[in-house]
Amino acid sequence: MDALDDALQKAGAEAFVAYGTSEDATLRYLTSFRTSDPIIYLKRIGEQGTIIVPAMEVHRAGIESPCSVMSRADAGFFTILKEEPDPLKATARVIADLADGDILLPPEFPFGLAMEIMSLRPVSVEKDALTTLRAVKSRQEMDQIRRVQHATEDAMNRAISMIQRSEPVHDHLVTPEGEALTSEMVRYEIHSALLRHGCRGMDTIVASGEETADVHLRGSGPITADAPIIIDIFPQDEETGYFADMTRTVVRGEAAPEIREMHATVSDAQILAFSLIRDGADGSAIYQAVASHFRDAGYETEPNGFVHSLGHGVGLEVHESPGLNMRGSPLVAGNIITIEPGLYYPGIGGVRIEDLGAVTKDGFDRFTNFPEIFCI
Amino acid sequence: MDALDDALQKAGAEAFVAYGTSEDATLRYLTSFRTSDPIIYLKRIGEQGTIIVPAMEVHRAGIESPCSVMSRADAGFFTILKEEPDPLKATARVIADLADGDILLPPEFPFGLAMEIMSLRPVSVEKDALTTLRAVKSRQEMDQIRRVQHATEDAMNRAISMIQRSEPVHDHLVTPEGEALTSEMVRYEIHSALLRHGCRGMDTIVASGEETADVHLRGSGPITADAPIIIDIFPQDEETGYFADMTRTVVRGEAAPEIREMHATVSDAQILAFSLIRDGADGSAIYQAVASHFRDAGYETEPNGFVHSLGHGVGLEVHESPGLNMRGSPLVAGNIITIEPGLYYPGIGGVRIEDLGAVTKDGFDRFTNFPEIFCI
Incomplete structure (x- = not known):
């Protein structure tokens, strides 16, 4: 995971964020969590990383994943949803709030969500670190x-x-x-x-x-x-x-x-x-x-x-x-x-x-x- | 497919572009082509859409997909690669050249490639048309x-x-x-x-x-x-x-x-x-x-x-x-x-x-x- 820390440092970013299901090999690599519904993964320098999952998945995620686990409710998703009913924009706000600074995204990150995040925080693309790490x-x-x-x-x-x-x-x-x-x-x-x-x-x-x-x-x-x-x-x-x-x-x-x-x-x-x-x-x-x-x-x-x-x-x-x-x-x-x-x-x-x-x-x-x- | 034409018209875009493997349900829906290597799908108003595949896949794609089929070579990929050795940037150039105008991308389009395309053409996100169509x-x-x-x-x-x-x-x-x-x-x-x-x-x-x-x-x-x-x-x-x-x-x-x-x-x-x-x-x-x-x-x-x-x-x-x-x-x-x-x-x-x-x-x-x- 040092490679990801180096990439964060190099990009001057606060947090690396991935989003997807376990069909996404990078997300599966980082989280070891199996899910057919998309989850957020967020990691700062020196941390193992946190996954944000539906409340009903918190217990299972704790068993399957070495990451810290947070429910969407605890990440503020439902509070934000009251002001911002578009779930895509609300997800972007959850990510922006948790990152609390510049964000680094993998190349396969979904473009629609990335655009919403970009309206809230500076974003850059992490090109090689994970590919090299996984190789x-x-x-x-x-x-x-x-x-x-x-x-x-x-x-x-x-x-x-x-x-x-x-x-x-x-x-x-x-x-x-x-x-x-x-x-x-x-x-x-x-x-x-x-x-x-x-x-x-x-x-x-x-x-x-x-x-x-x-x-x-x-x-x-x-x-x-x-x-x-x-x-x-x-x-x-x-x-x-x-x-x-x-x-x-x-x-x-x-x-x-x-x-x-x-x-x-x-x-x-x-x-x-x-x-x-x-x-x-x-x-x-x-x-x-x-x-x-x-x-x-x-x-x-x-x-x-x-x-x-x-x-x-x-x-x-x-x-x-x-x-x-x-x-x-x-x-x-x-x-x-x-x-x-x-x-x-x-x-x-x-x-x-x-x-x-x-x-x-x-x-x-x-x-x-x-x-x-x-x-x- | 009329829904996609309407979305193109509404966005004032020349072409809708998707990119991925057949693990991507939208791409499989649009192309009926099975591939574990990513392909480009490009569609203009009134057209069925074209897929751009490696030369070795052209024959099989013609059998499996109702789309028009073009090899990467015919799409100019290898010519561009001589000037632009980064395959991601070269792929973006192929897409920008073929679209020849504003581009509409689905929300799940990979962010890294989208950023490269954005440096060449105006890009917007297609939010609902395909989800509604597929539903x-x-x-x-x-x-x-x-x-x-x-x-x-x-x-x-x-x-x-x-x-x-x-x-x-x-x-x-x-x-x-x-x-x-x-x-x-x-x-x-x-x-x-x-x-x-x-x-x-x-x-x-x-x-x-x-x-x-x-x-x-x-x-x-x-x-x-x-x-x-x-x-x-x-x-x-x-x-x-x-x-x-x-x-x-x-x-x-x-x-x-x-x-x-x-x-x-x-x-x-x-x-x-x-x-x-x-x-x-x-x-x-x-x-x-x-x-x-x-x-x-x-x-x-x-x-x-x-x-x-x-x-x-x-x-x-x-x-x-x-x-x-x-x-x-x-x-x-x-x-x-x-x-x-x-x-x-x-x-x-x-x-x-x-x-x-x-x-x-x-x-x-x-x-x-x-x-x-x-x-x-």
Whole structure:
């Protein structure tokens, strides 16, 4: 939290204020409180921070959050509401009164409320401190992410077993029970496995054949035989809010030589990236090294080919800082990142492999512990 | 979408702009595009609106969204990035260039980006149009919410059956297999049932005994016998993004007379509320009628008792407009709302019943089709 104190000092502000539900990862990070109704978080230099919640949430907030807890009534909300019936303006007045000076807001703070606050107090935007703070994980956060990764691997294992039990018949896969194996069936298997670990899958990708050329198509209908199947799982732990992220590309049946070649090149790209990761390394340099690797192997990277970033931070959001992309940012020990090179060509298909791990002083501590299977 | 055109005209603005992922309900409403990376939505008067997405998402966006689709490259992002390396400032320039005039932003627009846009174009906040628009559901939206409600009732039915199969032994419930029935076990049963319907449960409440006095405690450990068990399920359909919301309070074993009395009073409160709902009715008047009903029946409402609102809109958010609370707002035919009276007393426990339905011209079309069970 020292980073936030430094930011307050630098901005010459009295208080840092956030506002939102626990869907807002920053707010969840700062408060550890789960709520589907928005709350106020307010912190001064040297303080842990206070959350302002409805009276009915005070007791639960005291249990869940390390922050000080204040009811809206005690913060003066209902008194102000008598003079100022617009709840947005009244909320702004509560914040202005409590801050009692200049206010620092995170970039994702809601604009409507910010405008009301600005009519009462000087306001500035805190750009980087929280992103940087959240990007370096504590031991506890690492354990929580490892736990989700473990659940993800169990789900991946079940998905791949389900595909393995099915047989290629003509151009698609058929289950032992004689029905067409669909993306929906595999996705359900994955989500059931995740649920047993207390995790939720969302927008999980089980795409096959032509679909795989489109990076984020979730996939539907019968799964194609003798063609790439991309399985990309990025669940959230319901209890802690942390994510993991993992992708495998498999072929059930015969892989075409060009897909086999793509898979080998993507796998090599990942190994290359692993070798370059360490504290202080530049994310964009690693991205560029992988892009060069692809071009050297004869793969175009634009407009098709290696069309996305090489990787991203993972935490309370599935995509967070640092990014390993064209712009990049320096890697720091304690970052949890994925490395997910991929190649995509319409009419041919796509291949992606994604593993997760921690940046360390002199390397990469891979959390993913799952074989590099391909033809199954 | 006429409402947004009217708002643009009223504000004298050229373009309405939203920015976010599909976690942002307004953005999902406007675009029907599912993305965990933020996109720009821009709309002028009379247009359907355009989304600006990474090149790799253009094809998928064309399939999923009724909006026009433009790549970031075509919107000039990468050209601007050469002069302006800060991606936030570059995004603001893309928006300012495309809008080519005054800009209208929704209240939840991220403040950091809004500030950058304000340095380039006059900006104003759109306060109500989208909230009002989203609060009145189309026939299709109603069908989607009914579908989630149906899944919710299946899950509720399984939860209650599981509790019924367990027997009170001393102060807690024991399964036919002889182990203590826990909140976690019932929650897992609920989430599994929801998953089979393509829905995701989140923060589902299965609280018992003392826990029930705390409105939003999720509940954990062995379930108490002869005491209230609150089951509150509010899942989201993964495919459509719509929610439903439903609560039952049951007792397995013997209900204490005071809990029995509370349940009857809450049930009567709900029936009273149903009778008052119609197009044009005032949400706060219905809330006040229920509060009076409780006071007349001898139940204090502060600081404990009827501590939350009477109900809320449900759609792409589990809590949205209109609210049936102290401030209230007029109900309009086509609103989908829950009616959830409750009473909570520390040391005694809590009771809540929640049903969902549509406000109609002259009444309430209850979607919930589930018995008012209590002692089971």
